[in-house]
Amino acid sequence: MKLQSIQLKNFRQFYGETAVLRLSTSSRNHNVVVFHGSNGSGKTALLNAFTWALYEAFTRGFQYPDQLINKRALRLAQPGEVVDAWVEVRFEHEDRHYVLRRAIEAERRPGEPEWTRLGDARASLQWCGADGKWNSQDRVGDAIGRILPADLHSYFFFDGERIERIVQASKDEQVALGEATKRLLGLEVLVRGETHLNRVRKDLEKELQGIGDPETKRLLEEKQSLEEEKEQLATRVEEIAQNIEADEARRREIDDRLRRLDEVRSIQERRDQLQREQDGRRALLTQTRTELASLVSTKGFSLFLNPAIERFRSVIESLRERGELPAGIKRQFVDDLLDSGSCICDRDLAPGYAPRQAVEAWKAKAGLGDVEEKAIRMGGEIAAIEQVIPDTLSGIDRLQRRKSTAREELARIEQELDDIKEKLENSPQEEISGLEIQRSKIREAIAQSNREHGEVSRRIRDLDEKIAELEKKRAQHQGRERRQRIAQARVDAAMNARDRIREVRELLEKEFRKKLVERVARIFSRISVTPYVPELTDEWGLRLLESAGGEPLPVAASQGESQILSLSFIASIIEQAREMQSKRAHLPGPDSAVYPMVMDSPFGSLDPVYRHQVAEHVPQLADQVLLFLTQTQWRGEVEQSLSGRVAHSYVLTYFTPRDDIQPEHIEIDGESFALVKRSPNEFEYTEICEVHYG
Amino acid sequence: MVSDSPRRDPLAPINEAPEHVRRIIQEVLKLERDRLYQQRPHIIDDITRMVKDAVGEDSTL
Numbered sequence: 001m002k003l004q005s006i007q008l009k010n011f012r013q014f015y016g017e018t019a020v021l022r023l024s025t026s027s028r029n030h031n032v033v034v035f036h037g038s039n040g041s042g043k044t045a046l047l048n049a050f051t052w053a054l055y056e057a058f059t060r061g062f063q064y065p066d067q068l069i070n071k072r073a074l075r076l077a078q079p080g081e082v083v084d085a086w087v088e089v090r091f092e093h094e095d096r097h098y099v100l101r102r103a104i105e106a107e108r109r110p111g112e113p114e115w116t117r118l119g120d121a122r123a124s125l126q127w128c129g130a131d132g133k134w135n136s137q138d139r140v141g142d143a144i145g146r147i148l149p150a151d152l153h154s155y156f157f158f159d160g161e162r163i164e165r166i167v168q169a170s171k172d173e174q175v176a177l178g179e180a181t182k183r184l185l186g187l188e189v190l191v192r193g194e195t196h197l198n199r200v201r202k203d204l205e206k207e208l209q210g211i212g213d214p215e216t217k218r219l220l221e222e223k224q225s226l227e228e229e230k231e232q233l234a235t236r237v238e239e240i241a242q243n244i245e246a247d248e249a250r251r252r253e254i255d256d257r258l259r260r261l262d263e264v265r266s267i268q269e270r271r272d273q274l275q276r277e278q279d280g281r282r283a284l285l286t287q288t289r290t291e292l293a294s295l296v297s298t299k300g301f302s303l304f305l306n307p308a309i310e311r312f313r314s315v316i317e318s319l320r321e322r323g324e325l326p327a328g329i330k331r332q333f334v335d336d337l338l339d340s341g342s343c344i345c346d347r348d349l350a351p352g353y354a355p356r357q358a359v360e361a362w363k364a365k366a367g368l369g370d371v372e373e374k375a376i377r378m379g380g381e382i383a384a385i386e387q388v389i390p391d392t393l394s395g396i397d398r399l400q401r402r403k404s405t406a407r408e409e410l411a412r413i414e415q416e417l418d419d420i421k422e423k424l425e426n427s428p429q430e431e432i433s434g435l436e437i438q439r440s441k442i443r444e445a446i447a448q449s450n451r452e453h454g455e456v457s458r459r460i461r462d463l464d465e466k467i468a469e470l471e472k473k474r475a476q477h478q479g480r481e482r483r484q485r486i487a488q489a490r491v492d493a494a495m496n497a498r499d500r501i502r503e504v505r506e507l508l509e510k511e512f513r514k515k516l517v518e519r520v521a522r523i524f525s526r527i528s529v530t531p532y533v534p535e536l537t538d539e540w541g542l543r544l545l546e547s548a549g550g551e552p553l554p555v556a557a558s559q560g561e562s563q564i565l566s567l568s569f570i571a572s573i574i575e576q577a578r579e580m581q582s583k584r585a586h587l588p589g590p591d592s593a594v595y596p597m598v599m600d601s602p603f604g605s606l607d608p609v610y611r612h613q614v615a616e617h618v619p620q621l622a623d624q625v626l627l628f629l630t631q632t633q634w635r636g637e638v639e640q641s642l643s644g645r646v647a648h649s650y651v652l653t654y655f656t657p658r659d660d661i662q663p664e665h666i667e668i669d670g671e672s673f674a675l676v677k678r679s680p681n682e683f684e685y686t687e688i689c690e691v692h693y694g
Numbered sequence: 695m696v697s698d699s700p701r702r703d704p705l706a707p708i709n710e711a712p713e714h715v716r717r718i719i720q721e722v723l724k725l726e727r728d729r730l731y732q733q734r735p736h737i738i739d740d741i742t743r744m745v746k747d748a749v750g751e752d753s754t755l
Contacts, residue, residue, distance in 0.1 A: 142733055192735075193726045204745065489749045493715055497718040503707040507702060508704045
């Protein structure tokens with residue numbers, strides 16, 4: 001998606017129709033569009049004009065989203081007059097030009113003091129392909145979602161001061177992020193293919209059942225009944241997961257309330273920190289267990305080889321003692337002498353002569369040449385194994401130590417968490433003790449749900465095994481009739497295709513995660529000055545680890561670092577999409593790998609070092625970058641880094657009805673532009689003007 | 695340090711598939727892609743036909 005322009009009418013601060021604001025950027029070197037404005041001038045409104053038009057959604061912190069129509073337009077309208085507000089966004093995607101308009105209307109009916117909104121917002125989407133014909137698209141939401149998934153939009157259109165939300169995402173947000181990212185990269189096609197082929201396989205099995213012999217029928221019926229049972233259990237697993245999520249949300253809400261209570265704020269903050277540490281130690285324990293299992297399964301055998309090595313050494317030693325090693329002469333050499341009938345000393349080796357018998361006696365000794373060769377080779381292998389033994393032992397030792405340290409720390413953390421719980425439950429203040437008791441009950445419910453989740457998942461795995469077993473039996477039970485064999489072959493082909501698509505999807509997901517982590521780490525290290533390394537957890541949680549003085553542990557990242565990590569993550573997705581598109585033309589991949597990044601105040605809470613670093617790298621993070629900045633955010637490091645890369649620049653002039661406000665100006669390219677001006681009437685509003693570079 | 699298992703080409707399962715299975719996969723994925731714009735595409739009959747065409751009545755079994 002490449003944004004071409006935006007135009008607004010009566011949207012929030014913007015009275016009447018604005019000009020068409022061009023956003024198109026021609027090259028990667030001039031890919032930045034900047035909107036300058038003071039606080040309250042409508043920068044966030046403009047960002048939300050994009051999200052509203054495209055997704056009918058708003059960024060966090062966008063206040064009064066139900067009041068979209070400009071107040072001046074509403075007040076100046078006559079009773080009975082309908083006032084409309086709209087946002088029109090033009091963009092390009094995959095060789096198509098799109099015009100999207102979302103509109104809303106309100107009316108002040110005669111005799112009624114309040115404005116009445118006329119229906120919901122309406123969206124229309126037209127597109128024009130290579131043939132130059134315009135088409136109207138129905139189901140606008142779906143169409144936009146295929147271009148840039150709705151659940152990913154907040155990572156491309158965001159309030160810079162809140163972007164760290166990616167790092168602090170809740171579990172369900174993390175899952176949604178993972179799913180949306182996969183969808184953006186085109187894996188949805190594989191998921192659908194797998195699901196639909198499975199349904200086709202079932203239908204074909206029914207056909208087979210209709211023509212199959214009694215044994216095939218019986219096996220298929222049994223399998224179908226197990227599959228039905230499995231589906232019920234899978235539904236139950238989903239329900240449990242939803243319950244857990246709902247309980248977690250309630251628990252977080254209680255934590256929030258406790259955090260807001262002055263008396264216990266510090267205790268709750270300590271608990272937050274302990275829980276983060278607990279998560280970190282648990283993750284470390286899991287990782288250590290995996291490493292240990294892998295080490296034992298790949299190198300563990302070496303620890304049992306000592307007796308065999310001793311035996312080998314003693315065999316070789318006794319051969320040496322007997323003078324049979326080194327062999328010194330090769331059997332082939334002796335055979336050649338005997339064949340030629342002449343020794344190297346020119347003696348005749350004709351049969352019956354003593355010299356021939358002497359040379360033949362060497363053959364027995366020469367036979368050990370093979371043994372010698374093997375002994376040398378095995379000696380080398382044994383030396384390598386002996387090298388592995390101490391490494392394996394020390395590796396196991398190190399991992400065991402890490403495990404026990406993590407366990408001890410976990411025990412300490414859990415003890416402290418218990419103490420906090422007890423303290424709060426016994427608080428003399430009813431509100432606090434009440435909240436904590438409620439929290440404990442929720443935690444117990446979560447634990448119970450987790451146990452049930454584990455049990456049901458185990459039953460699903462058992463069923464999977466039984467189903468696979470039945471499938472094997474059915475495949476072995478060869479149909480006799482031709483029709484039956486064909487029906488059978490179709491079932492097999494559908495299943496084979498389904499399994500292969502699943503395997504491709506799993507391999508792609510694995511590869512894609514691995515690369516994504518590498519990219520995030522690379523981009524993060526380019527921007528950040530810290531030694532922290534980003535990690536993507538299995539649940540799509542993003543966090544920073546630091547490993548000074550030992551094992552990597554999660555760090556409590558500052559707001560600035562979290563923002564940089566989030567930016568790195570978004571940039572990595574864009575980079576990944578670009579790569580997948582270029583390499584996988586023959587596989588379903590992303591339609592297009594061009595995405596914009598639209599950011600409100602991305603430098604707001606950064607110190608000058610990070611401000612400089614982010615400004616330097618922002619243009620490289622995406623194909624098109626739109627920035628909404630105050631004068632303070634623009635001046636200095638950001639201006640120096642970006643001014644050569646700006647394709648279009650706009651100034652939002654805010655007209656205030658107040659007399660006591662000093663006018664504000666900004667100088668761009670040697671020209672002065674008003675940021676704040678006195679309104680000629682009683683209304684506040686904002687006008688947008690383009691900066692034309694000399 | 696324990697080394698990772700060797701990386702497998704993600705497309706290998708498709709490339710290594712028997713001819714008729716590969717044909718089904720390619721046709722199904724193309725259809726899925728074409729219908730991605732639909733929330734719930736009705737394509738079961740089309741996919742069934744693709745499987746039946748790939749393993750036709752005259753298949754040598």
